[in-house]
Amino acid sequence: MDAEQTRAVLAMMWRIRAFEERVGQLKRADEVHGLIHLSIGQEGVAAAVCGQLRTADAVYSGHRAHGHALAKGASMARALAELMGRRDGLCRGMGGSMHLVDVEHGFLGATGVVGGNIPLALGSALALRAAGRDAVAVVFFGDGAVQAGLFAESVNLAALWRLPVLLVCENNGFAEFSPRSAHTPVERVRDVVAPFGLAGGTVDGNDVDAVWDAVAGLLPAVRAGEGPALLECLTHRLRGHYEGDPDRYREAVSSAEWRERDPIARLQRAATGDGRLDPDELPGFERAARDEVERAVLAARESPFPDAALAASLVYGR
Amino acid sequence: MITTYARAIGAALATAMRADPSVVVLGEDVSVGGPFTVTTGLAEEFGAGRVLDTPISEAAICGVAIGAAQSGLRPVLEIMYVDFLTLALDQLVNQAAKARFMSGGQLGVPMVLRTQGGAGQRGAAQHSQSLESWLCHVPGLKVVMPSRAVDAAGLLASAIADPDPVVVVENKILYPRREQLPEVVEPVPIGVAATLRPGRDVTVLAMSRMVSESLDAADQLAAEGVEVEVVDPRTLVPLDLPAVLDSVRRTHHLVVAHEAVAHGGFGAEIAATVQKAAFDDLDAPVERVGAPFQPIPLSPGLEDAYLPDAASVVAAVRRVLGR
Structure with a gap:
């Protein structure tokens, strides 16, 4: 990443971090509704992948999707309004955290069913190719989805049809409340898909420069129609599976360990160390993000709740 | 014109594909017509790019149809037996049926899922069921169940043009039945008895x-x-x-x-x-x-x-x- 790209990615990571920390507070205050899954600690993957996509590229995600939606261009205020069940939410208050969609920016959606969106990305890729465009589809999913049958079906089909799709696995080592080792003897997702010959590999997902470089290396070939790729990003979620999760199944990360792993802190250290960024400009990223979040909170609170007639009108298109 | 229920459906597919290049057919063995010969001849006319044979992966191919519909195609997915639709129900029920609603109207899923049910061919318990009531229970899906060739063709034309996911439940016993059809089969509106x-x-x-x-x-x-x-x-x-x-x-x-x-x-x-x-x-x-x-x-x-x-x-x- 050059300096400008680094600034953009760091700004996005801070936006996601500030948004999610505030969402956690608002959840405890009962202003945000529903099941909330935060990606704090994983922001680098969303920012580095989506930072290299175009609006025409289609992005799908799972239940831990706030970062992907924001990184693909969704308005923070409208995303927050959605989590609060308000009429000006991205989905008019009908979907919430697990079902964020922002068609205008090519975020075609999150899903609450683990692995449920992976084949949709394939279909989107099929349609983009049929239209003769060099757009790609990208789907984010966790390592828990890899054990779903849909994953195996989808990897096979993507490889068979050489679809322009980038599969991004955020391997945070935990599937809901269980370590990966409790669900599968295969430690690396890369090894699960080895026979299919996908491009890609495994990177440290909290090393944002490494994620960026890996995506930069894969994307042109996917875009050119040379077939799908799978990028496994090893990462760590700081929070529990969902907000309210007592999180007793994991050893707490010490603050020293966290500073070591935190993708934001790591990028700031790296980028100031090699001169891409000036240490003086760092506080501005966080400040701007937190200011934006507070503006989003005020805007979302102003938005009315949707009425039943609106809900009834959205079941069918005709 | 004397035709059969199966041939009328195949002809309706061909008509829709000629009229709209975004219509694609996908499913298991569709290029060779499948076990009921409904899609016979489509691959020859429209090529492998629009008549896509799939692996036996009902869940994934249903998801592919949904994603394709969300990004500009009008897919007609064939699930060979309604009994196998069970494998694709997450996709149909959780992804397709709810996409418009959950997205606040941003997403549509203009896809058709053709399948067939019914007993009478000694298919036993896993190849003979009639499961349409499950589908009727899901808000967001439309369900049509034609009894005649003229309706099978006419409803399929309407289903392909529809902005919502439509499941067409055909019947294996009806496929070979002969019927007099007009030269041009008019679309049959969805929701009309x-x-x-x-x-x-x-x-x-x-x-x-x-x-x-x-x-x-x-x-x-x-x-x-x-x-x-x-x-x-x-x-x-x-x-x-x-x-x-x-x-x-x-x-x-x-x-x-x-x-x-x-x-x-x-x-x-x-x-x-x-x-x-x-x-x-x-x-x-x-x-x-x-x-x-x-x-x-x-x-x-x-x-x-x-x-x-x-x-x-x-x-x-x-x-x-x-x-």
């Missing part, structure tokens, strides 16, 4: 294969002086309730006939709805014809006895009329 035989004594609302059984039953009963009106809803969701009520208000008696297990079947929904809406017009409780609450047996005598037929409709009409 057809009265296939007028009568003043009792309404039989029959679905899919039970339509022809009900018409046979009506012939038998006519010899006894009973006039049966046979109405085919053609679309189950959205149901043409006004047409059903109009008929019931004239005949004051209703029999609902489907091949699916009666227990929890769509006939129960129709019976409850009609009894609520037209209680004062009914002279007797609504009668239902359906299969018994057990899996479908292989053994020929048992399967034949299991399947509702014209005799079941005759018996139900007699019950509802108190004769």
Whole structure:
């Protein structure tokens, strides 16, 4: 990443971090509704992948999707309004955290069913190719989805049809409340898909420069129609599976360990160390993000709740 | 033009594909026509880019159809047997049916899922079911169930043009049936019933294969002086309730006939709805014809006895009329 790209990615990571920390507070205050899954600690993957996509590229995600939606261009205020069940939410208050969609920016959606969106990305890729465009589809999913049958079906089909799709696995080592080792003897997702010959590999997902470089290396070939790729990003979620999760199944990360792993802190250290960024400009990223979040909170609170007639009108298109 | 139910569907697919390059067909063995020859010839005319053979991965190919529909194609997915739709239900129910609603109207899923059900070919319990009532239970899906070639073709044309996911439940016994069709088959609007035989004594609302059984039953009963009106809803969701009520208000008696297990079947929904809406017009409780609450047996005598037929409709009409 050059300096400008680094600034953009760091700004996005801070936006996601500030948004999610505030969402956690608002959840405890009962202003945000529903099941909330935060990606704090994983922001680098969303920012580095989506930072290299175009609006025409289609992005799908799972239940831990706030970062992907924001990184693909969704308005923070409208995303927050959605989590609060308000009429000006991205989905008019009908979907919430697990079902964020922002068609205008090519975020075609999150899903609450683990692995449920992976084949949709394939279909989107099929349609983009049929239209003769060099757009790609990208789907984010966790390592828990890899054990779903849909994953195996989808990897096979993507490889068979050489679809322009980038599969991004955020391997945070935990599937809901269980370590990966409790669900599968295969430690690396890369090894699960080895026979299919996908491009890609495994990177440290909290090393944002490494994620960026890996995506930069894969994307042109996917875009050119040379077939799908799978990028496994090893990462760590700081929070529990969902907000309210007592999180007793994991050893707490010490603050020293966290500073070591935190993708934001790591990028700031790296980028100031090699001169891409000036240490003086760092506080501005966080400040701007937190200011934006507070503006989003005020805007979302102003938005009315949707009425039943609106809900009834959205079941069918005709 | 004499054709069959299967050939009429294939012709409707070809017509839609000629008219709109965004229409694609995908499914298992579709390029060779599948076991029922419905899609035979499409690959030759439209090529492998628009007639896509898939692996036996019902869940993934349903998801592919959904994603393709969300990004500009109009996919027509074939699930070879409705029994296998179970494998794709997460995709159909959680992804396709709810996408428009959950996205606040941003996403549409203009896809068609063609499948077929029904017993009568000694297919036993996993290749013979009638599972349409499950689909009718899901807001966001439309469900059509044609009984005639003309409706199978006409409803398919409407389904392909529809902005919502439409499941077309065909019937394997009907595929080879011959029927006179006009040279140009007009689209049949979704949500409109057809009265296939007028009568003043009792309404039989029959679905899919039970339509022809009900018409046979009506012939038998006519010899006894009973006039049966046979109405085919053609679309189950959205149901043409006004047409059903109009008929019931004239005949004051209703029999609902489907091949699916009666227990929890769509006939129960129709019976409850009609009894609520037209209680004062009914002279007797609504009668239902359906299969018994057990899996479908292989053994020929048992399967034949299991399947509702014209005799079941005759018996139900007699019950509802108190004769």
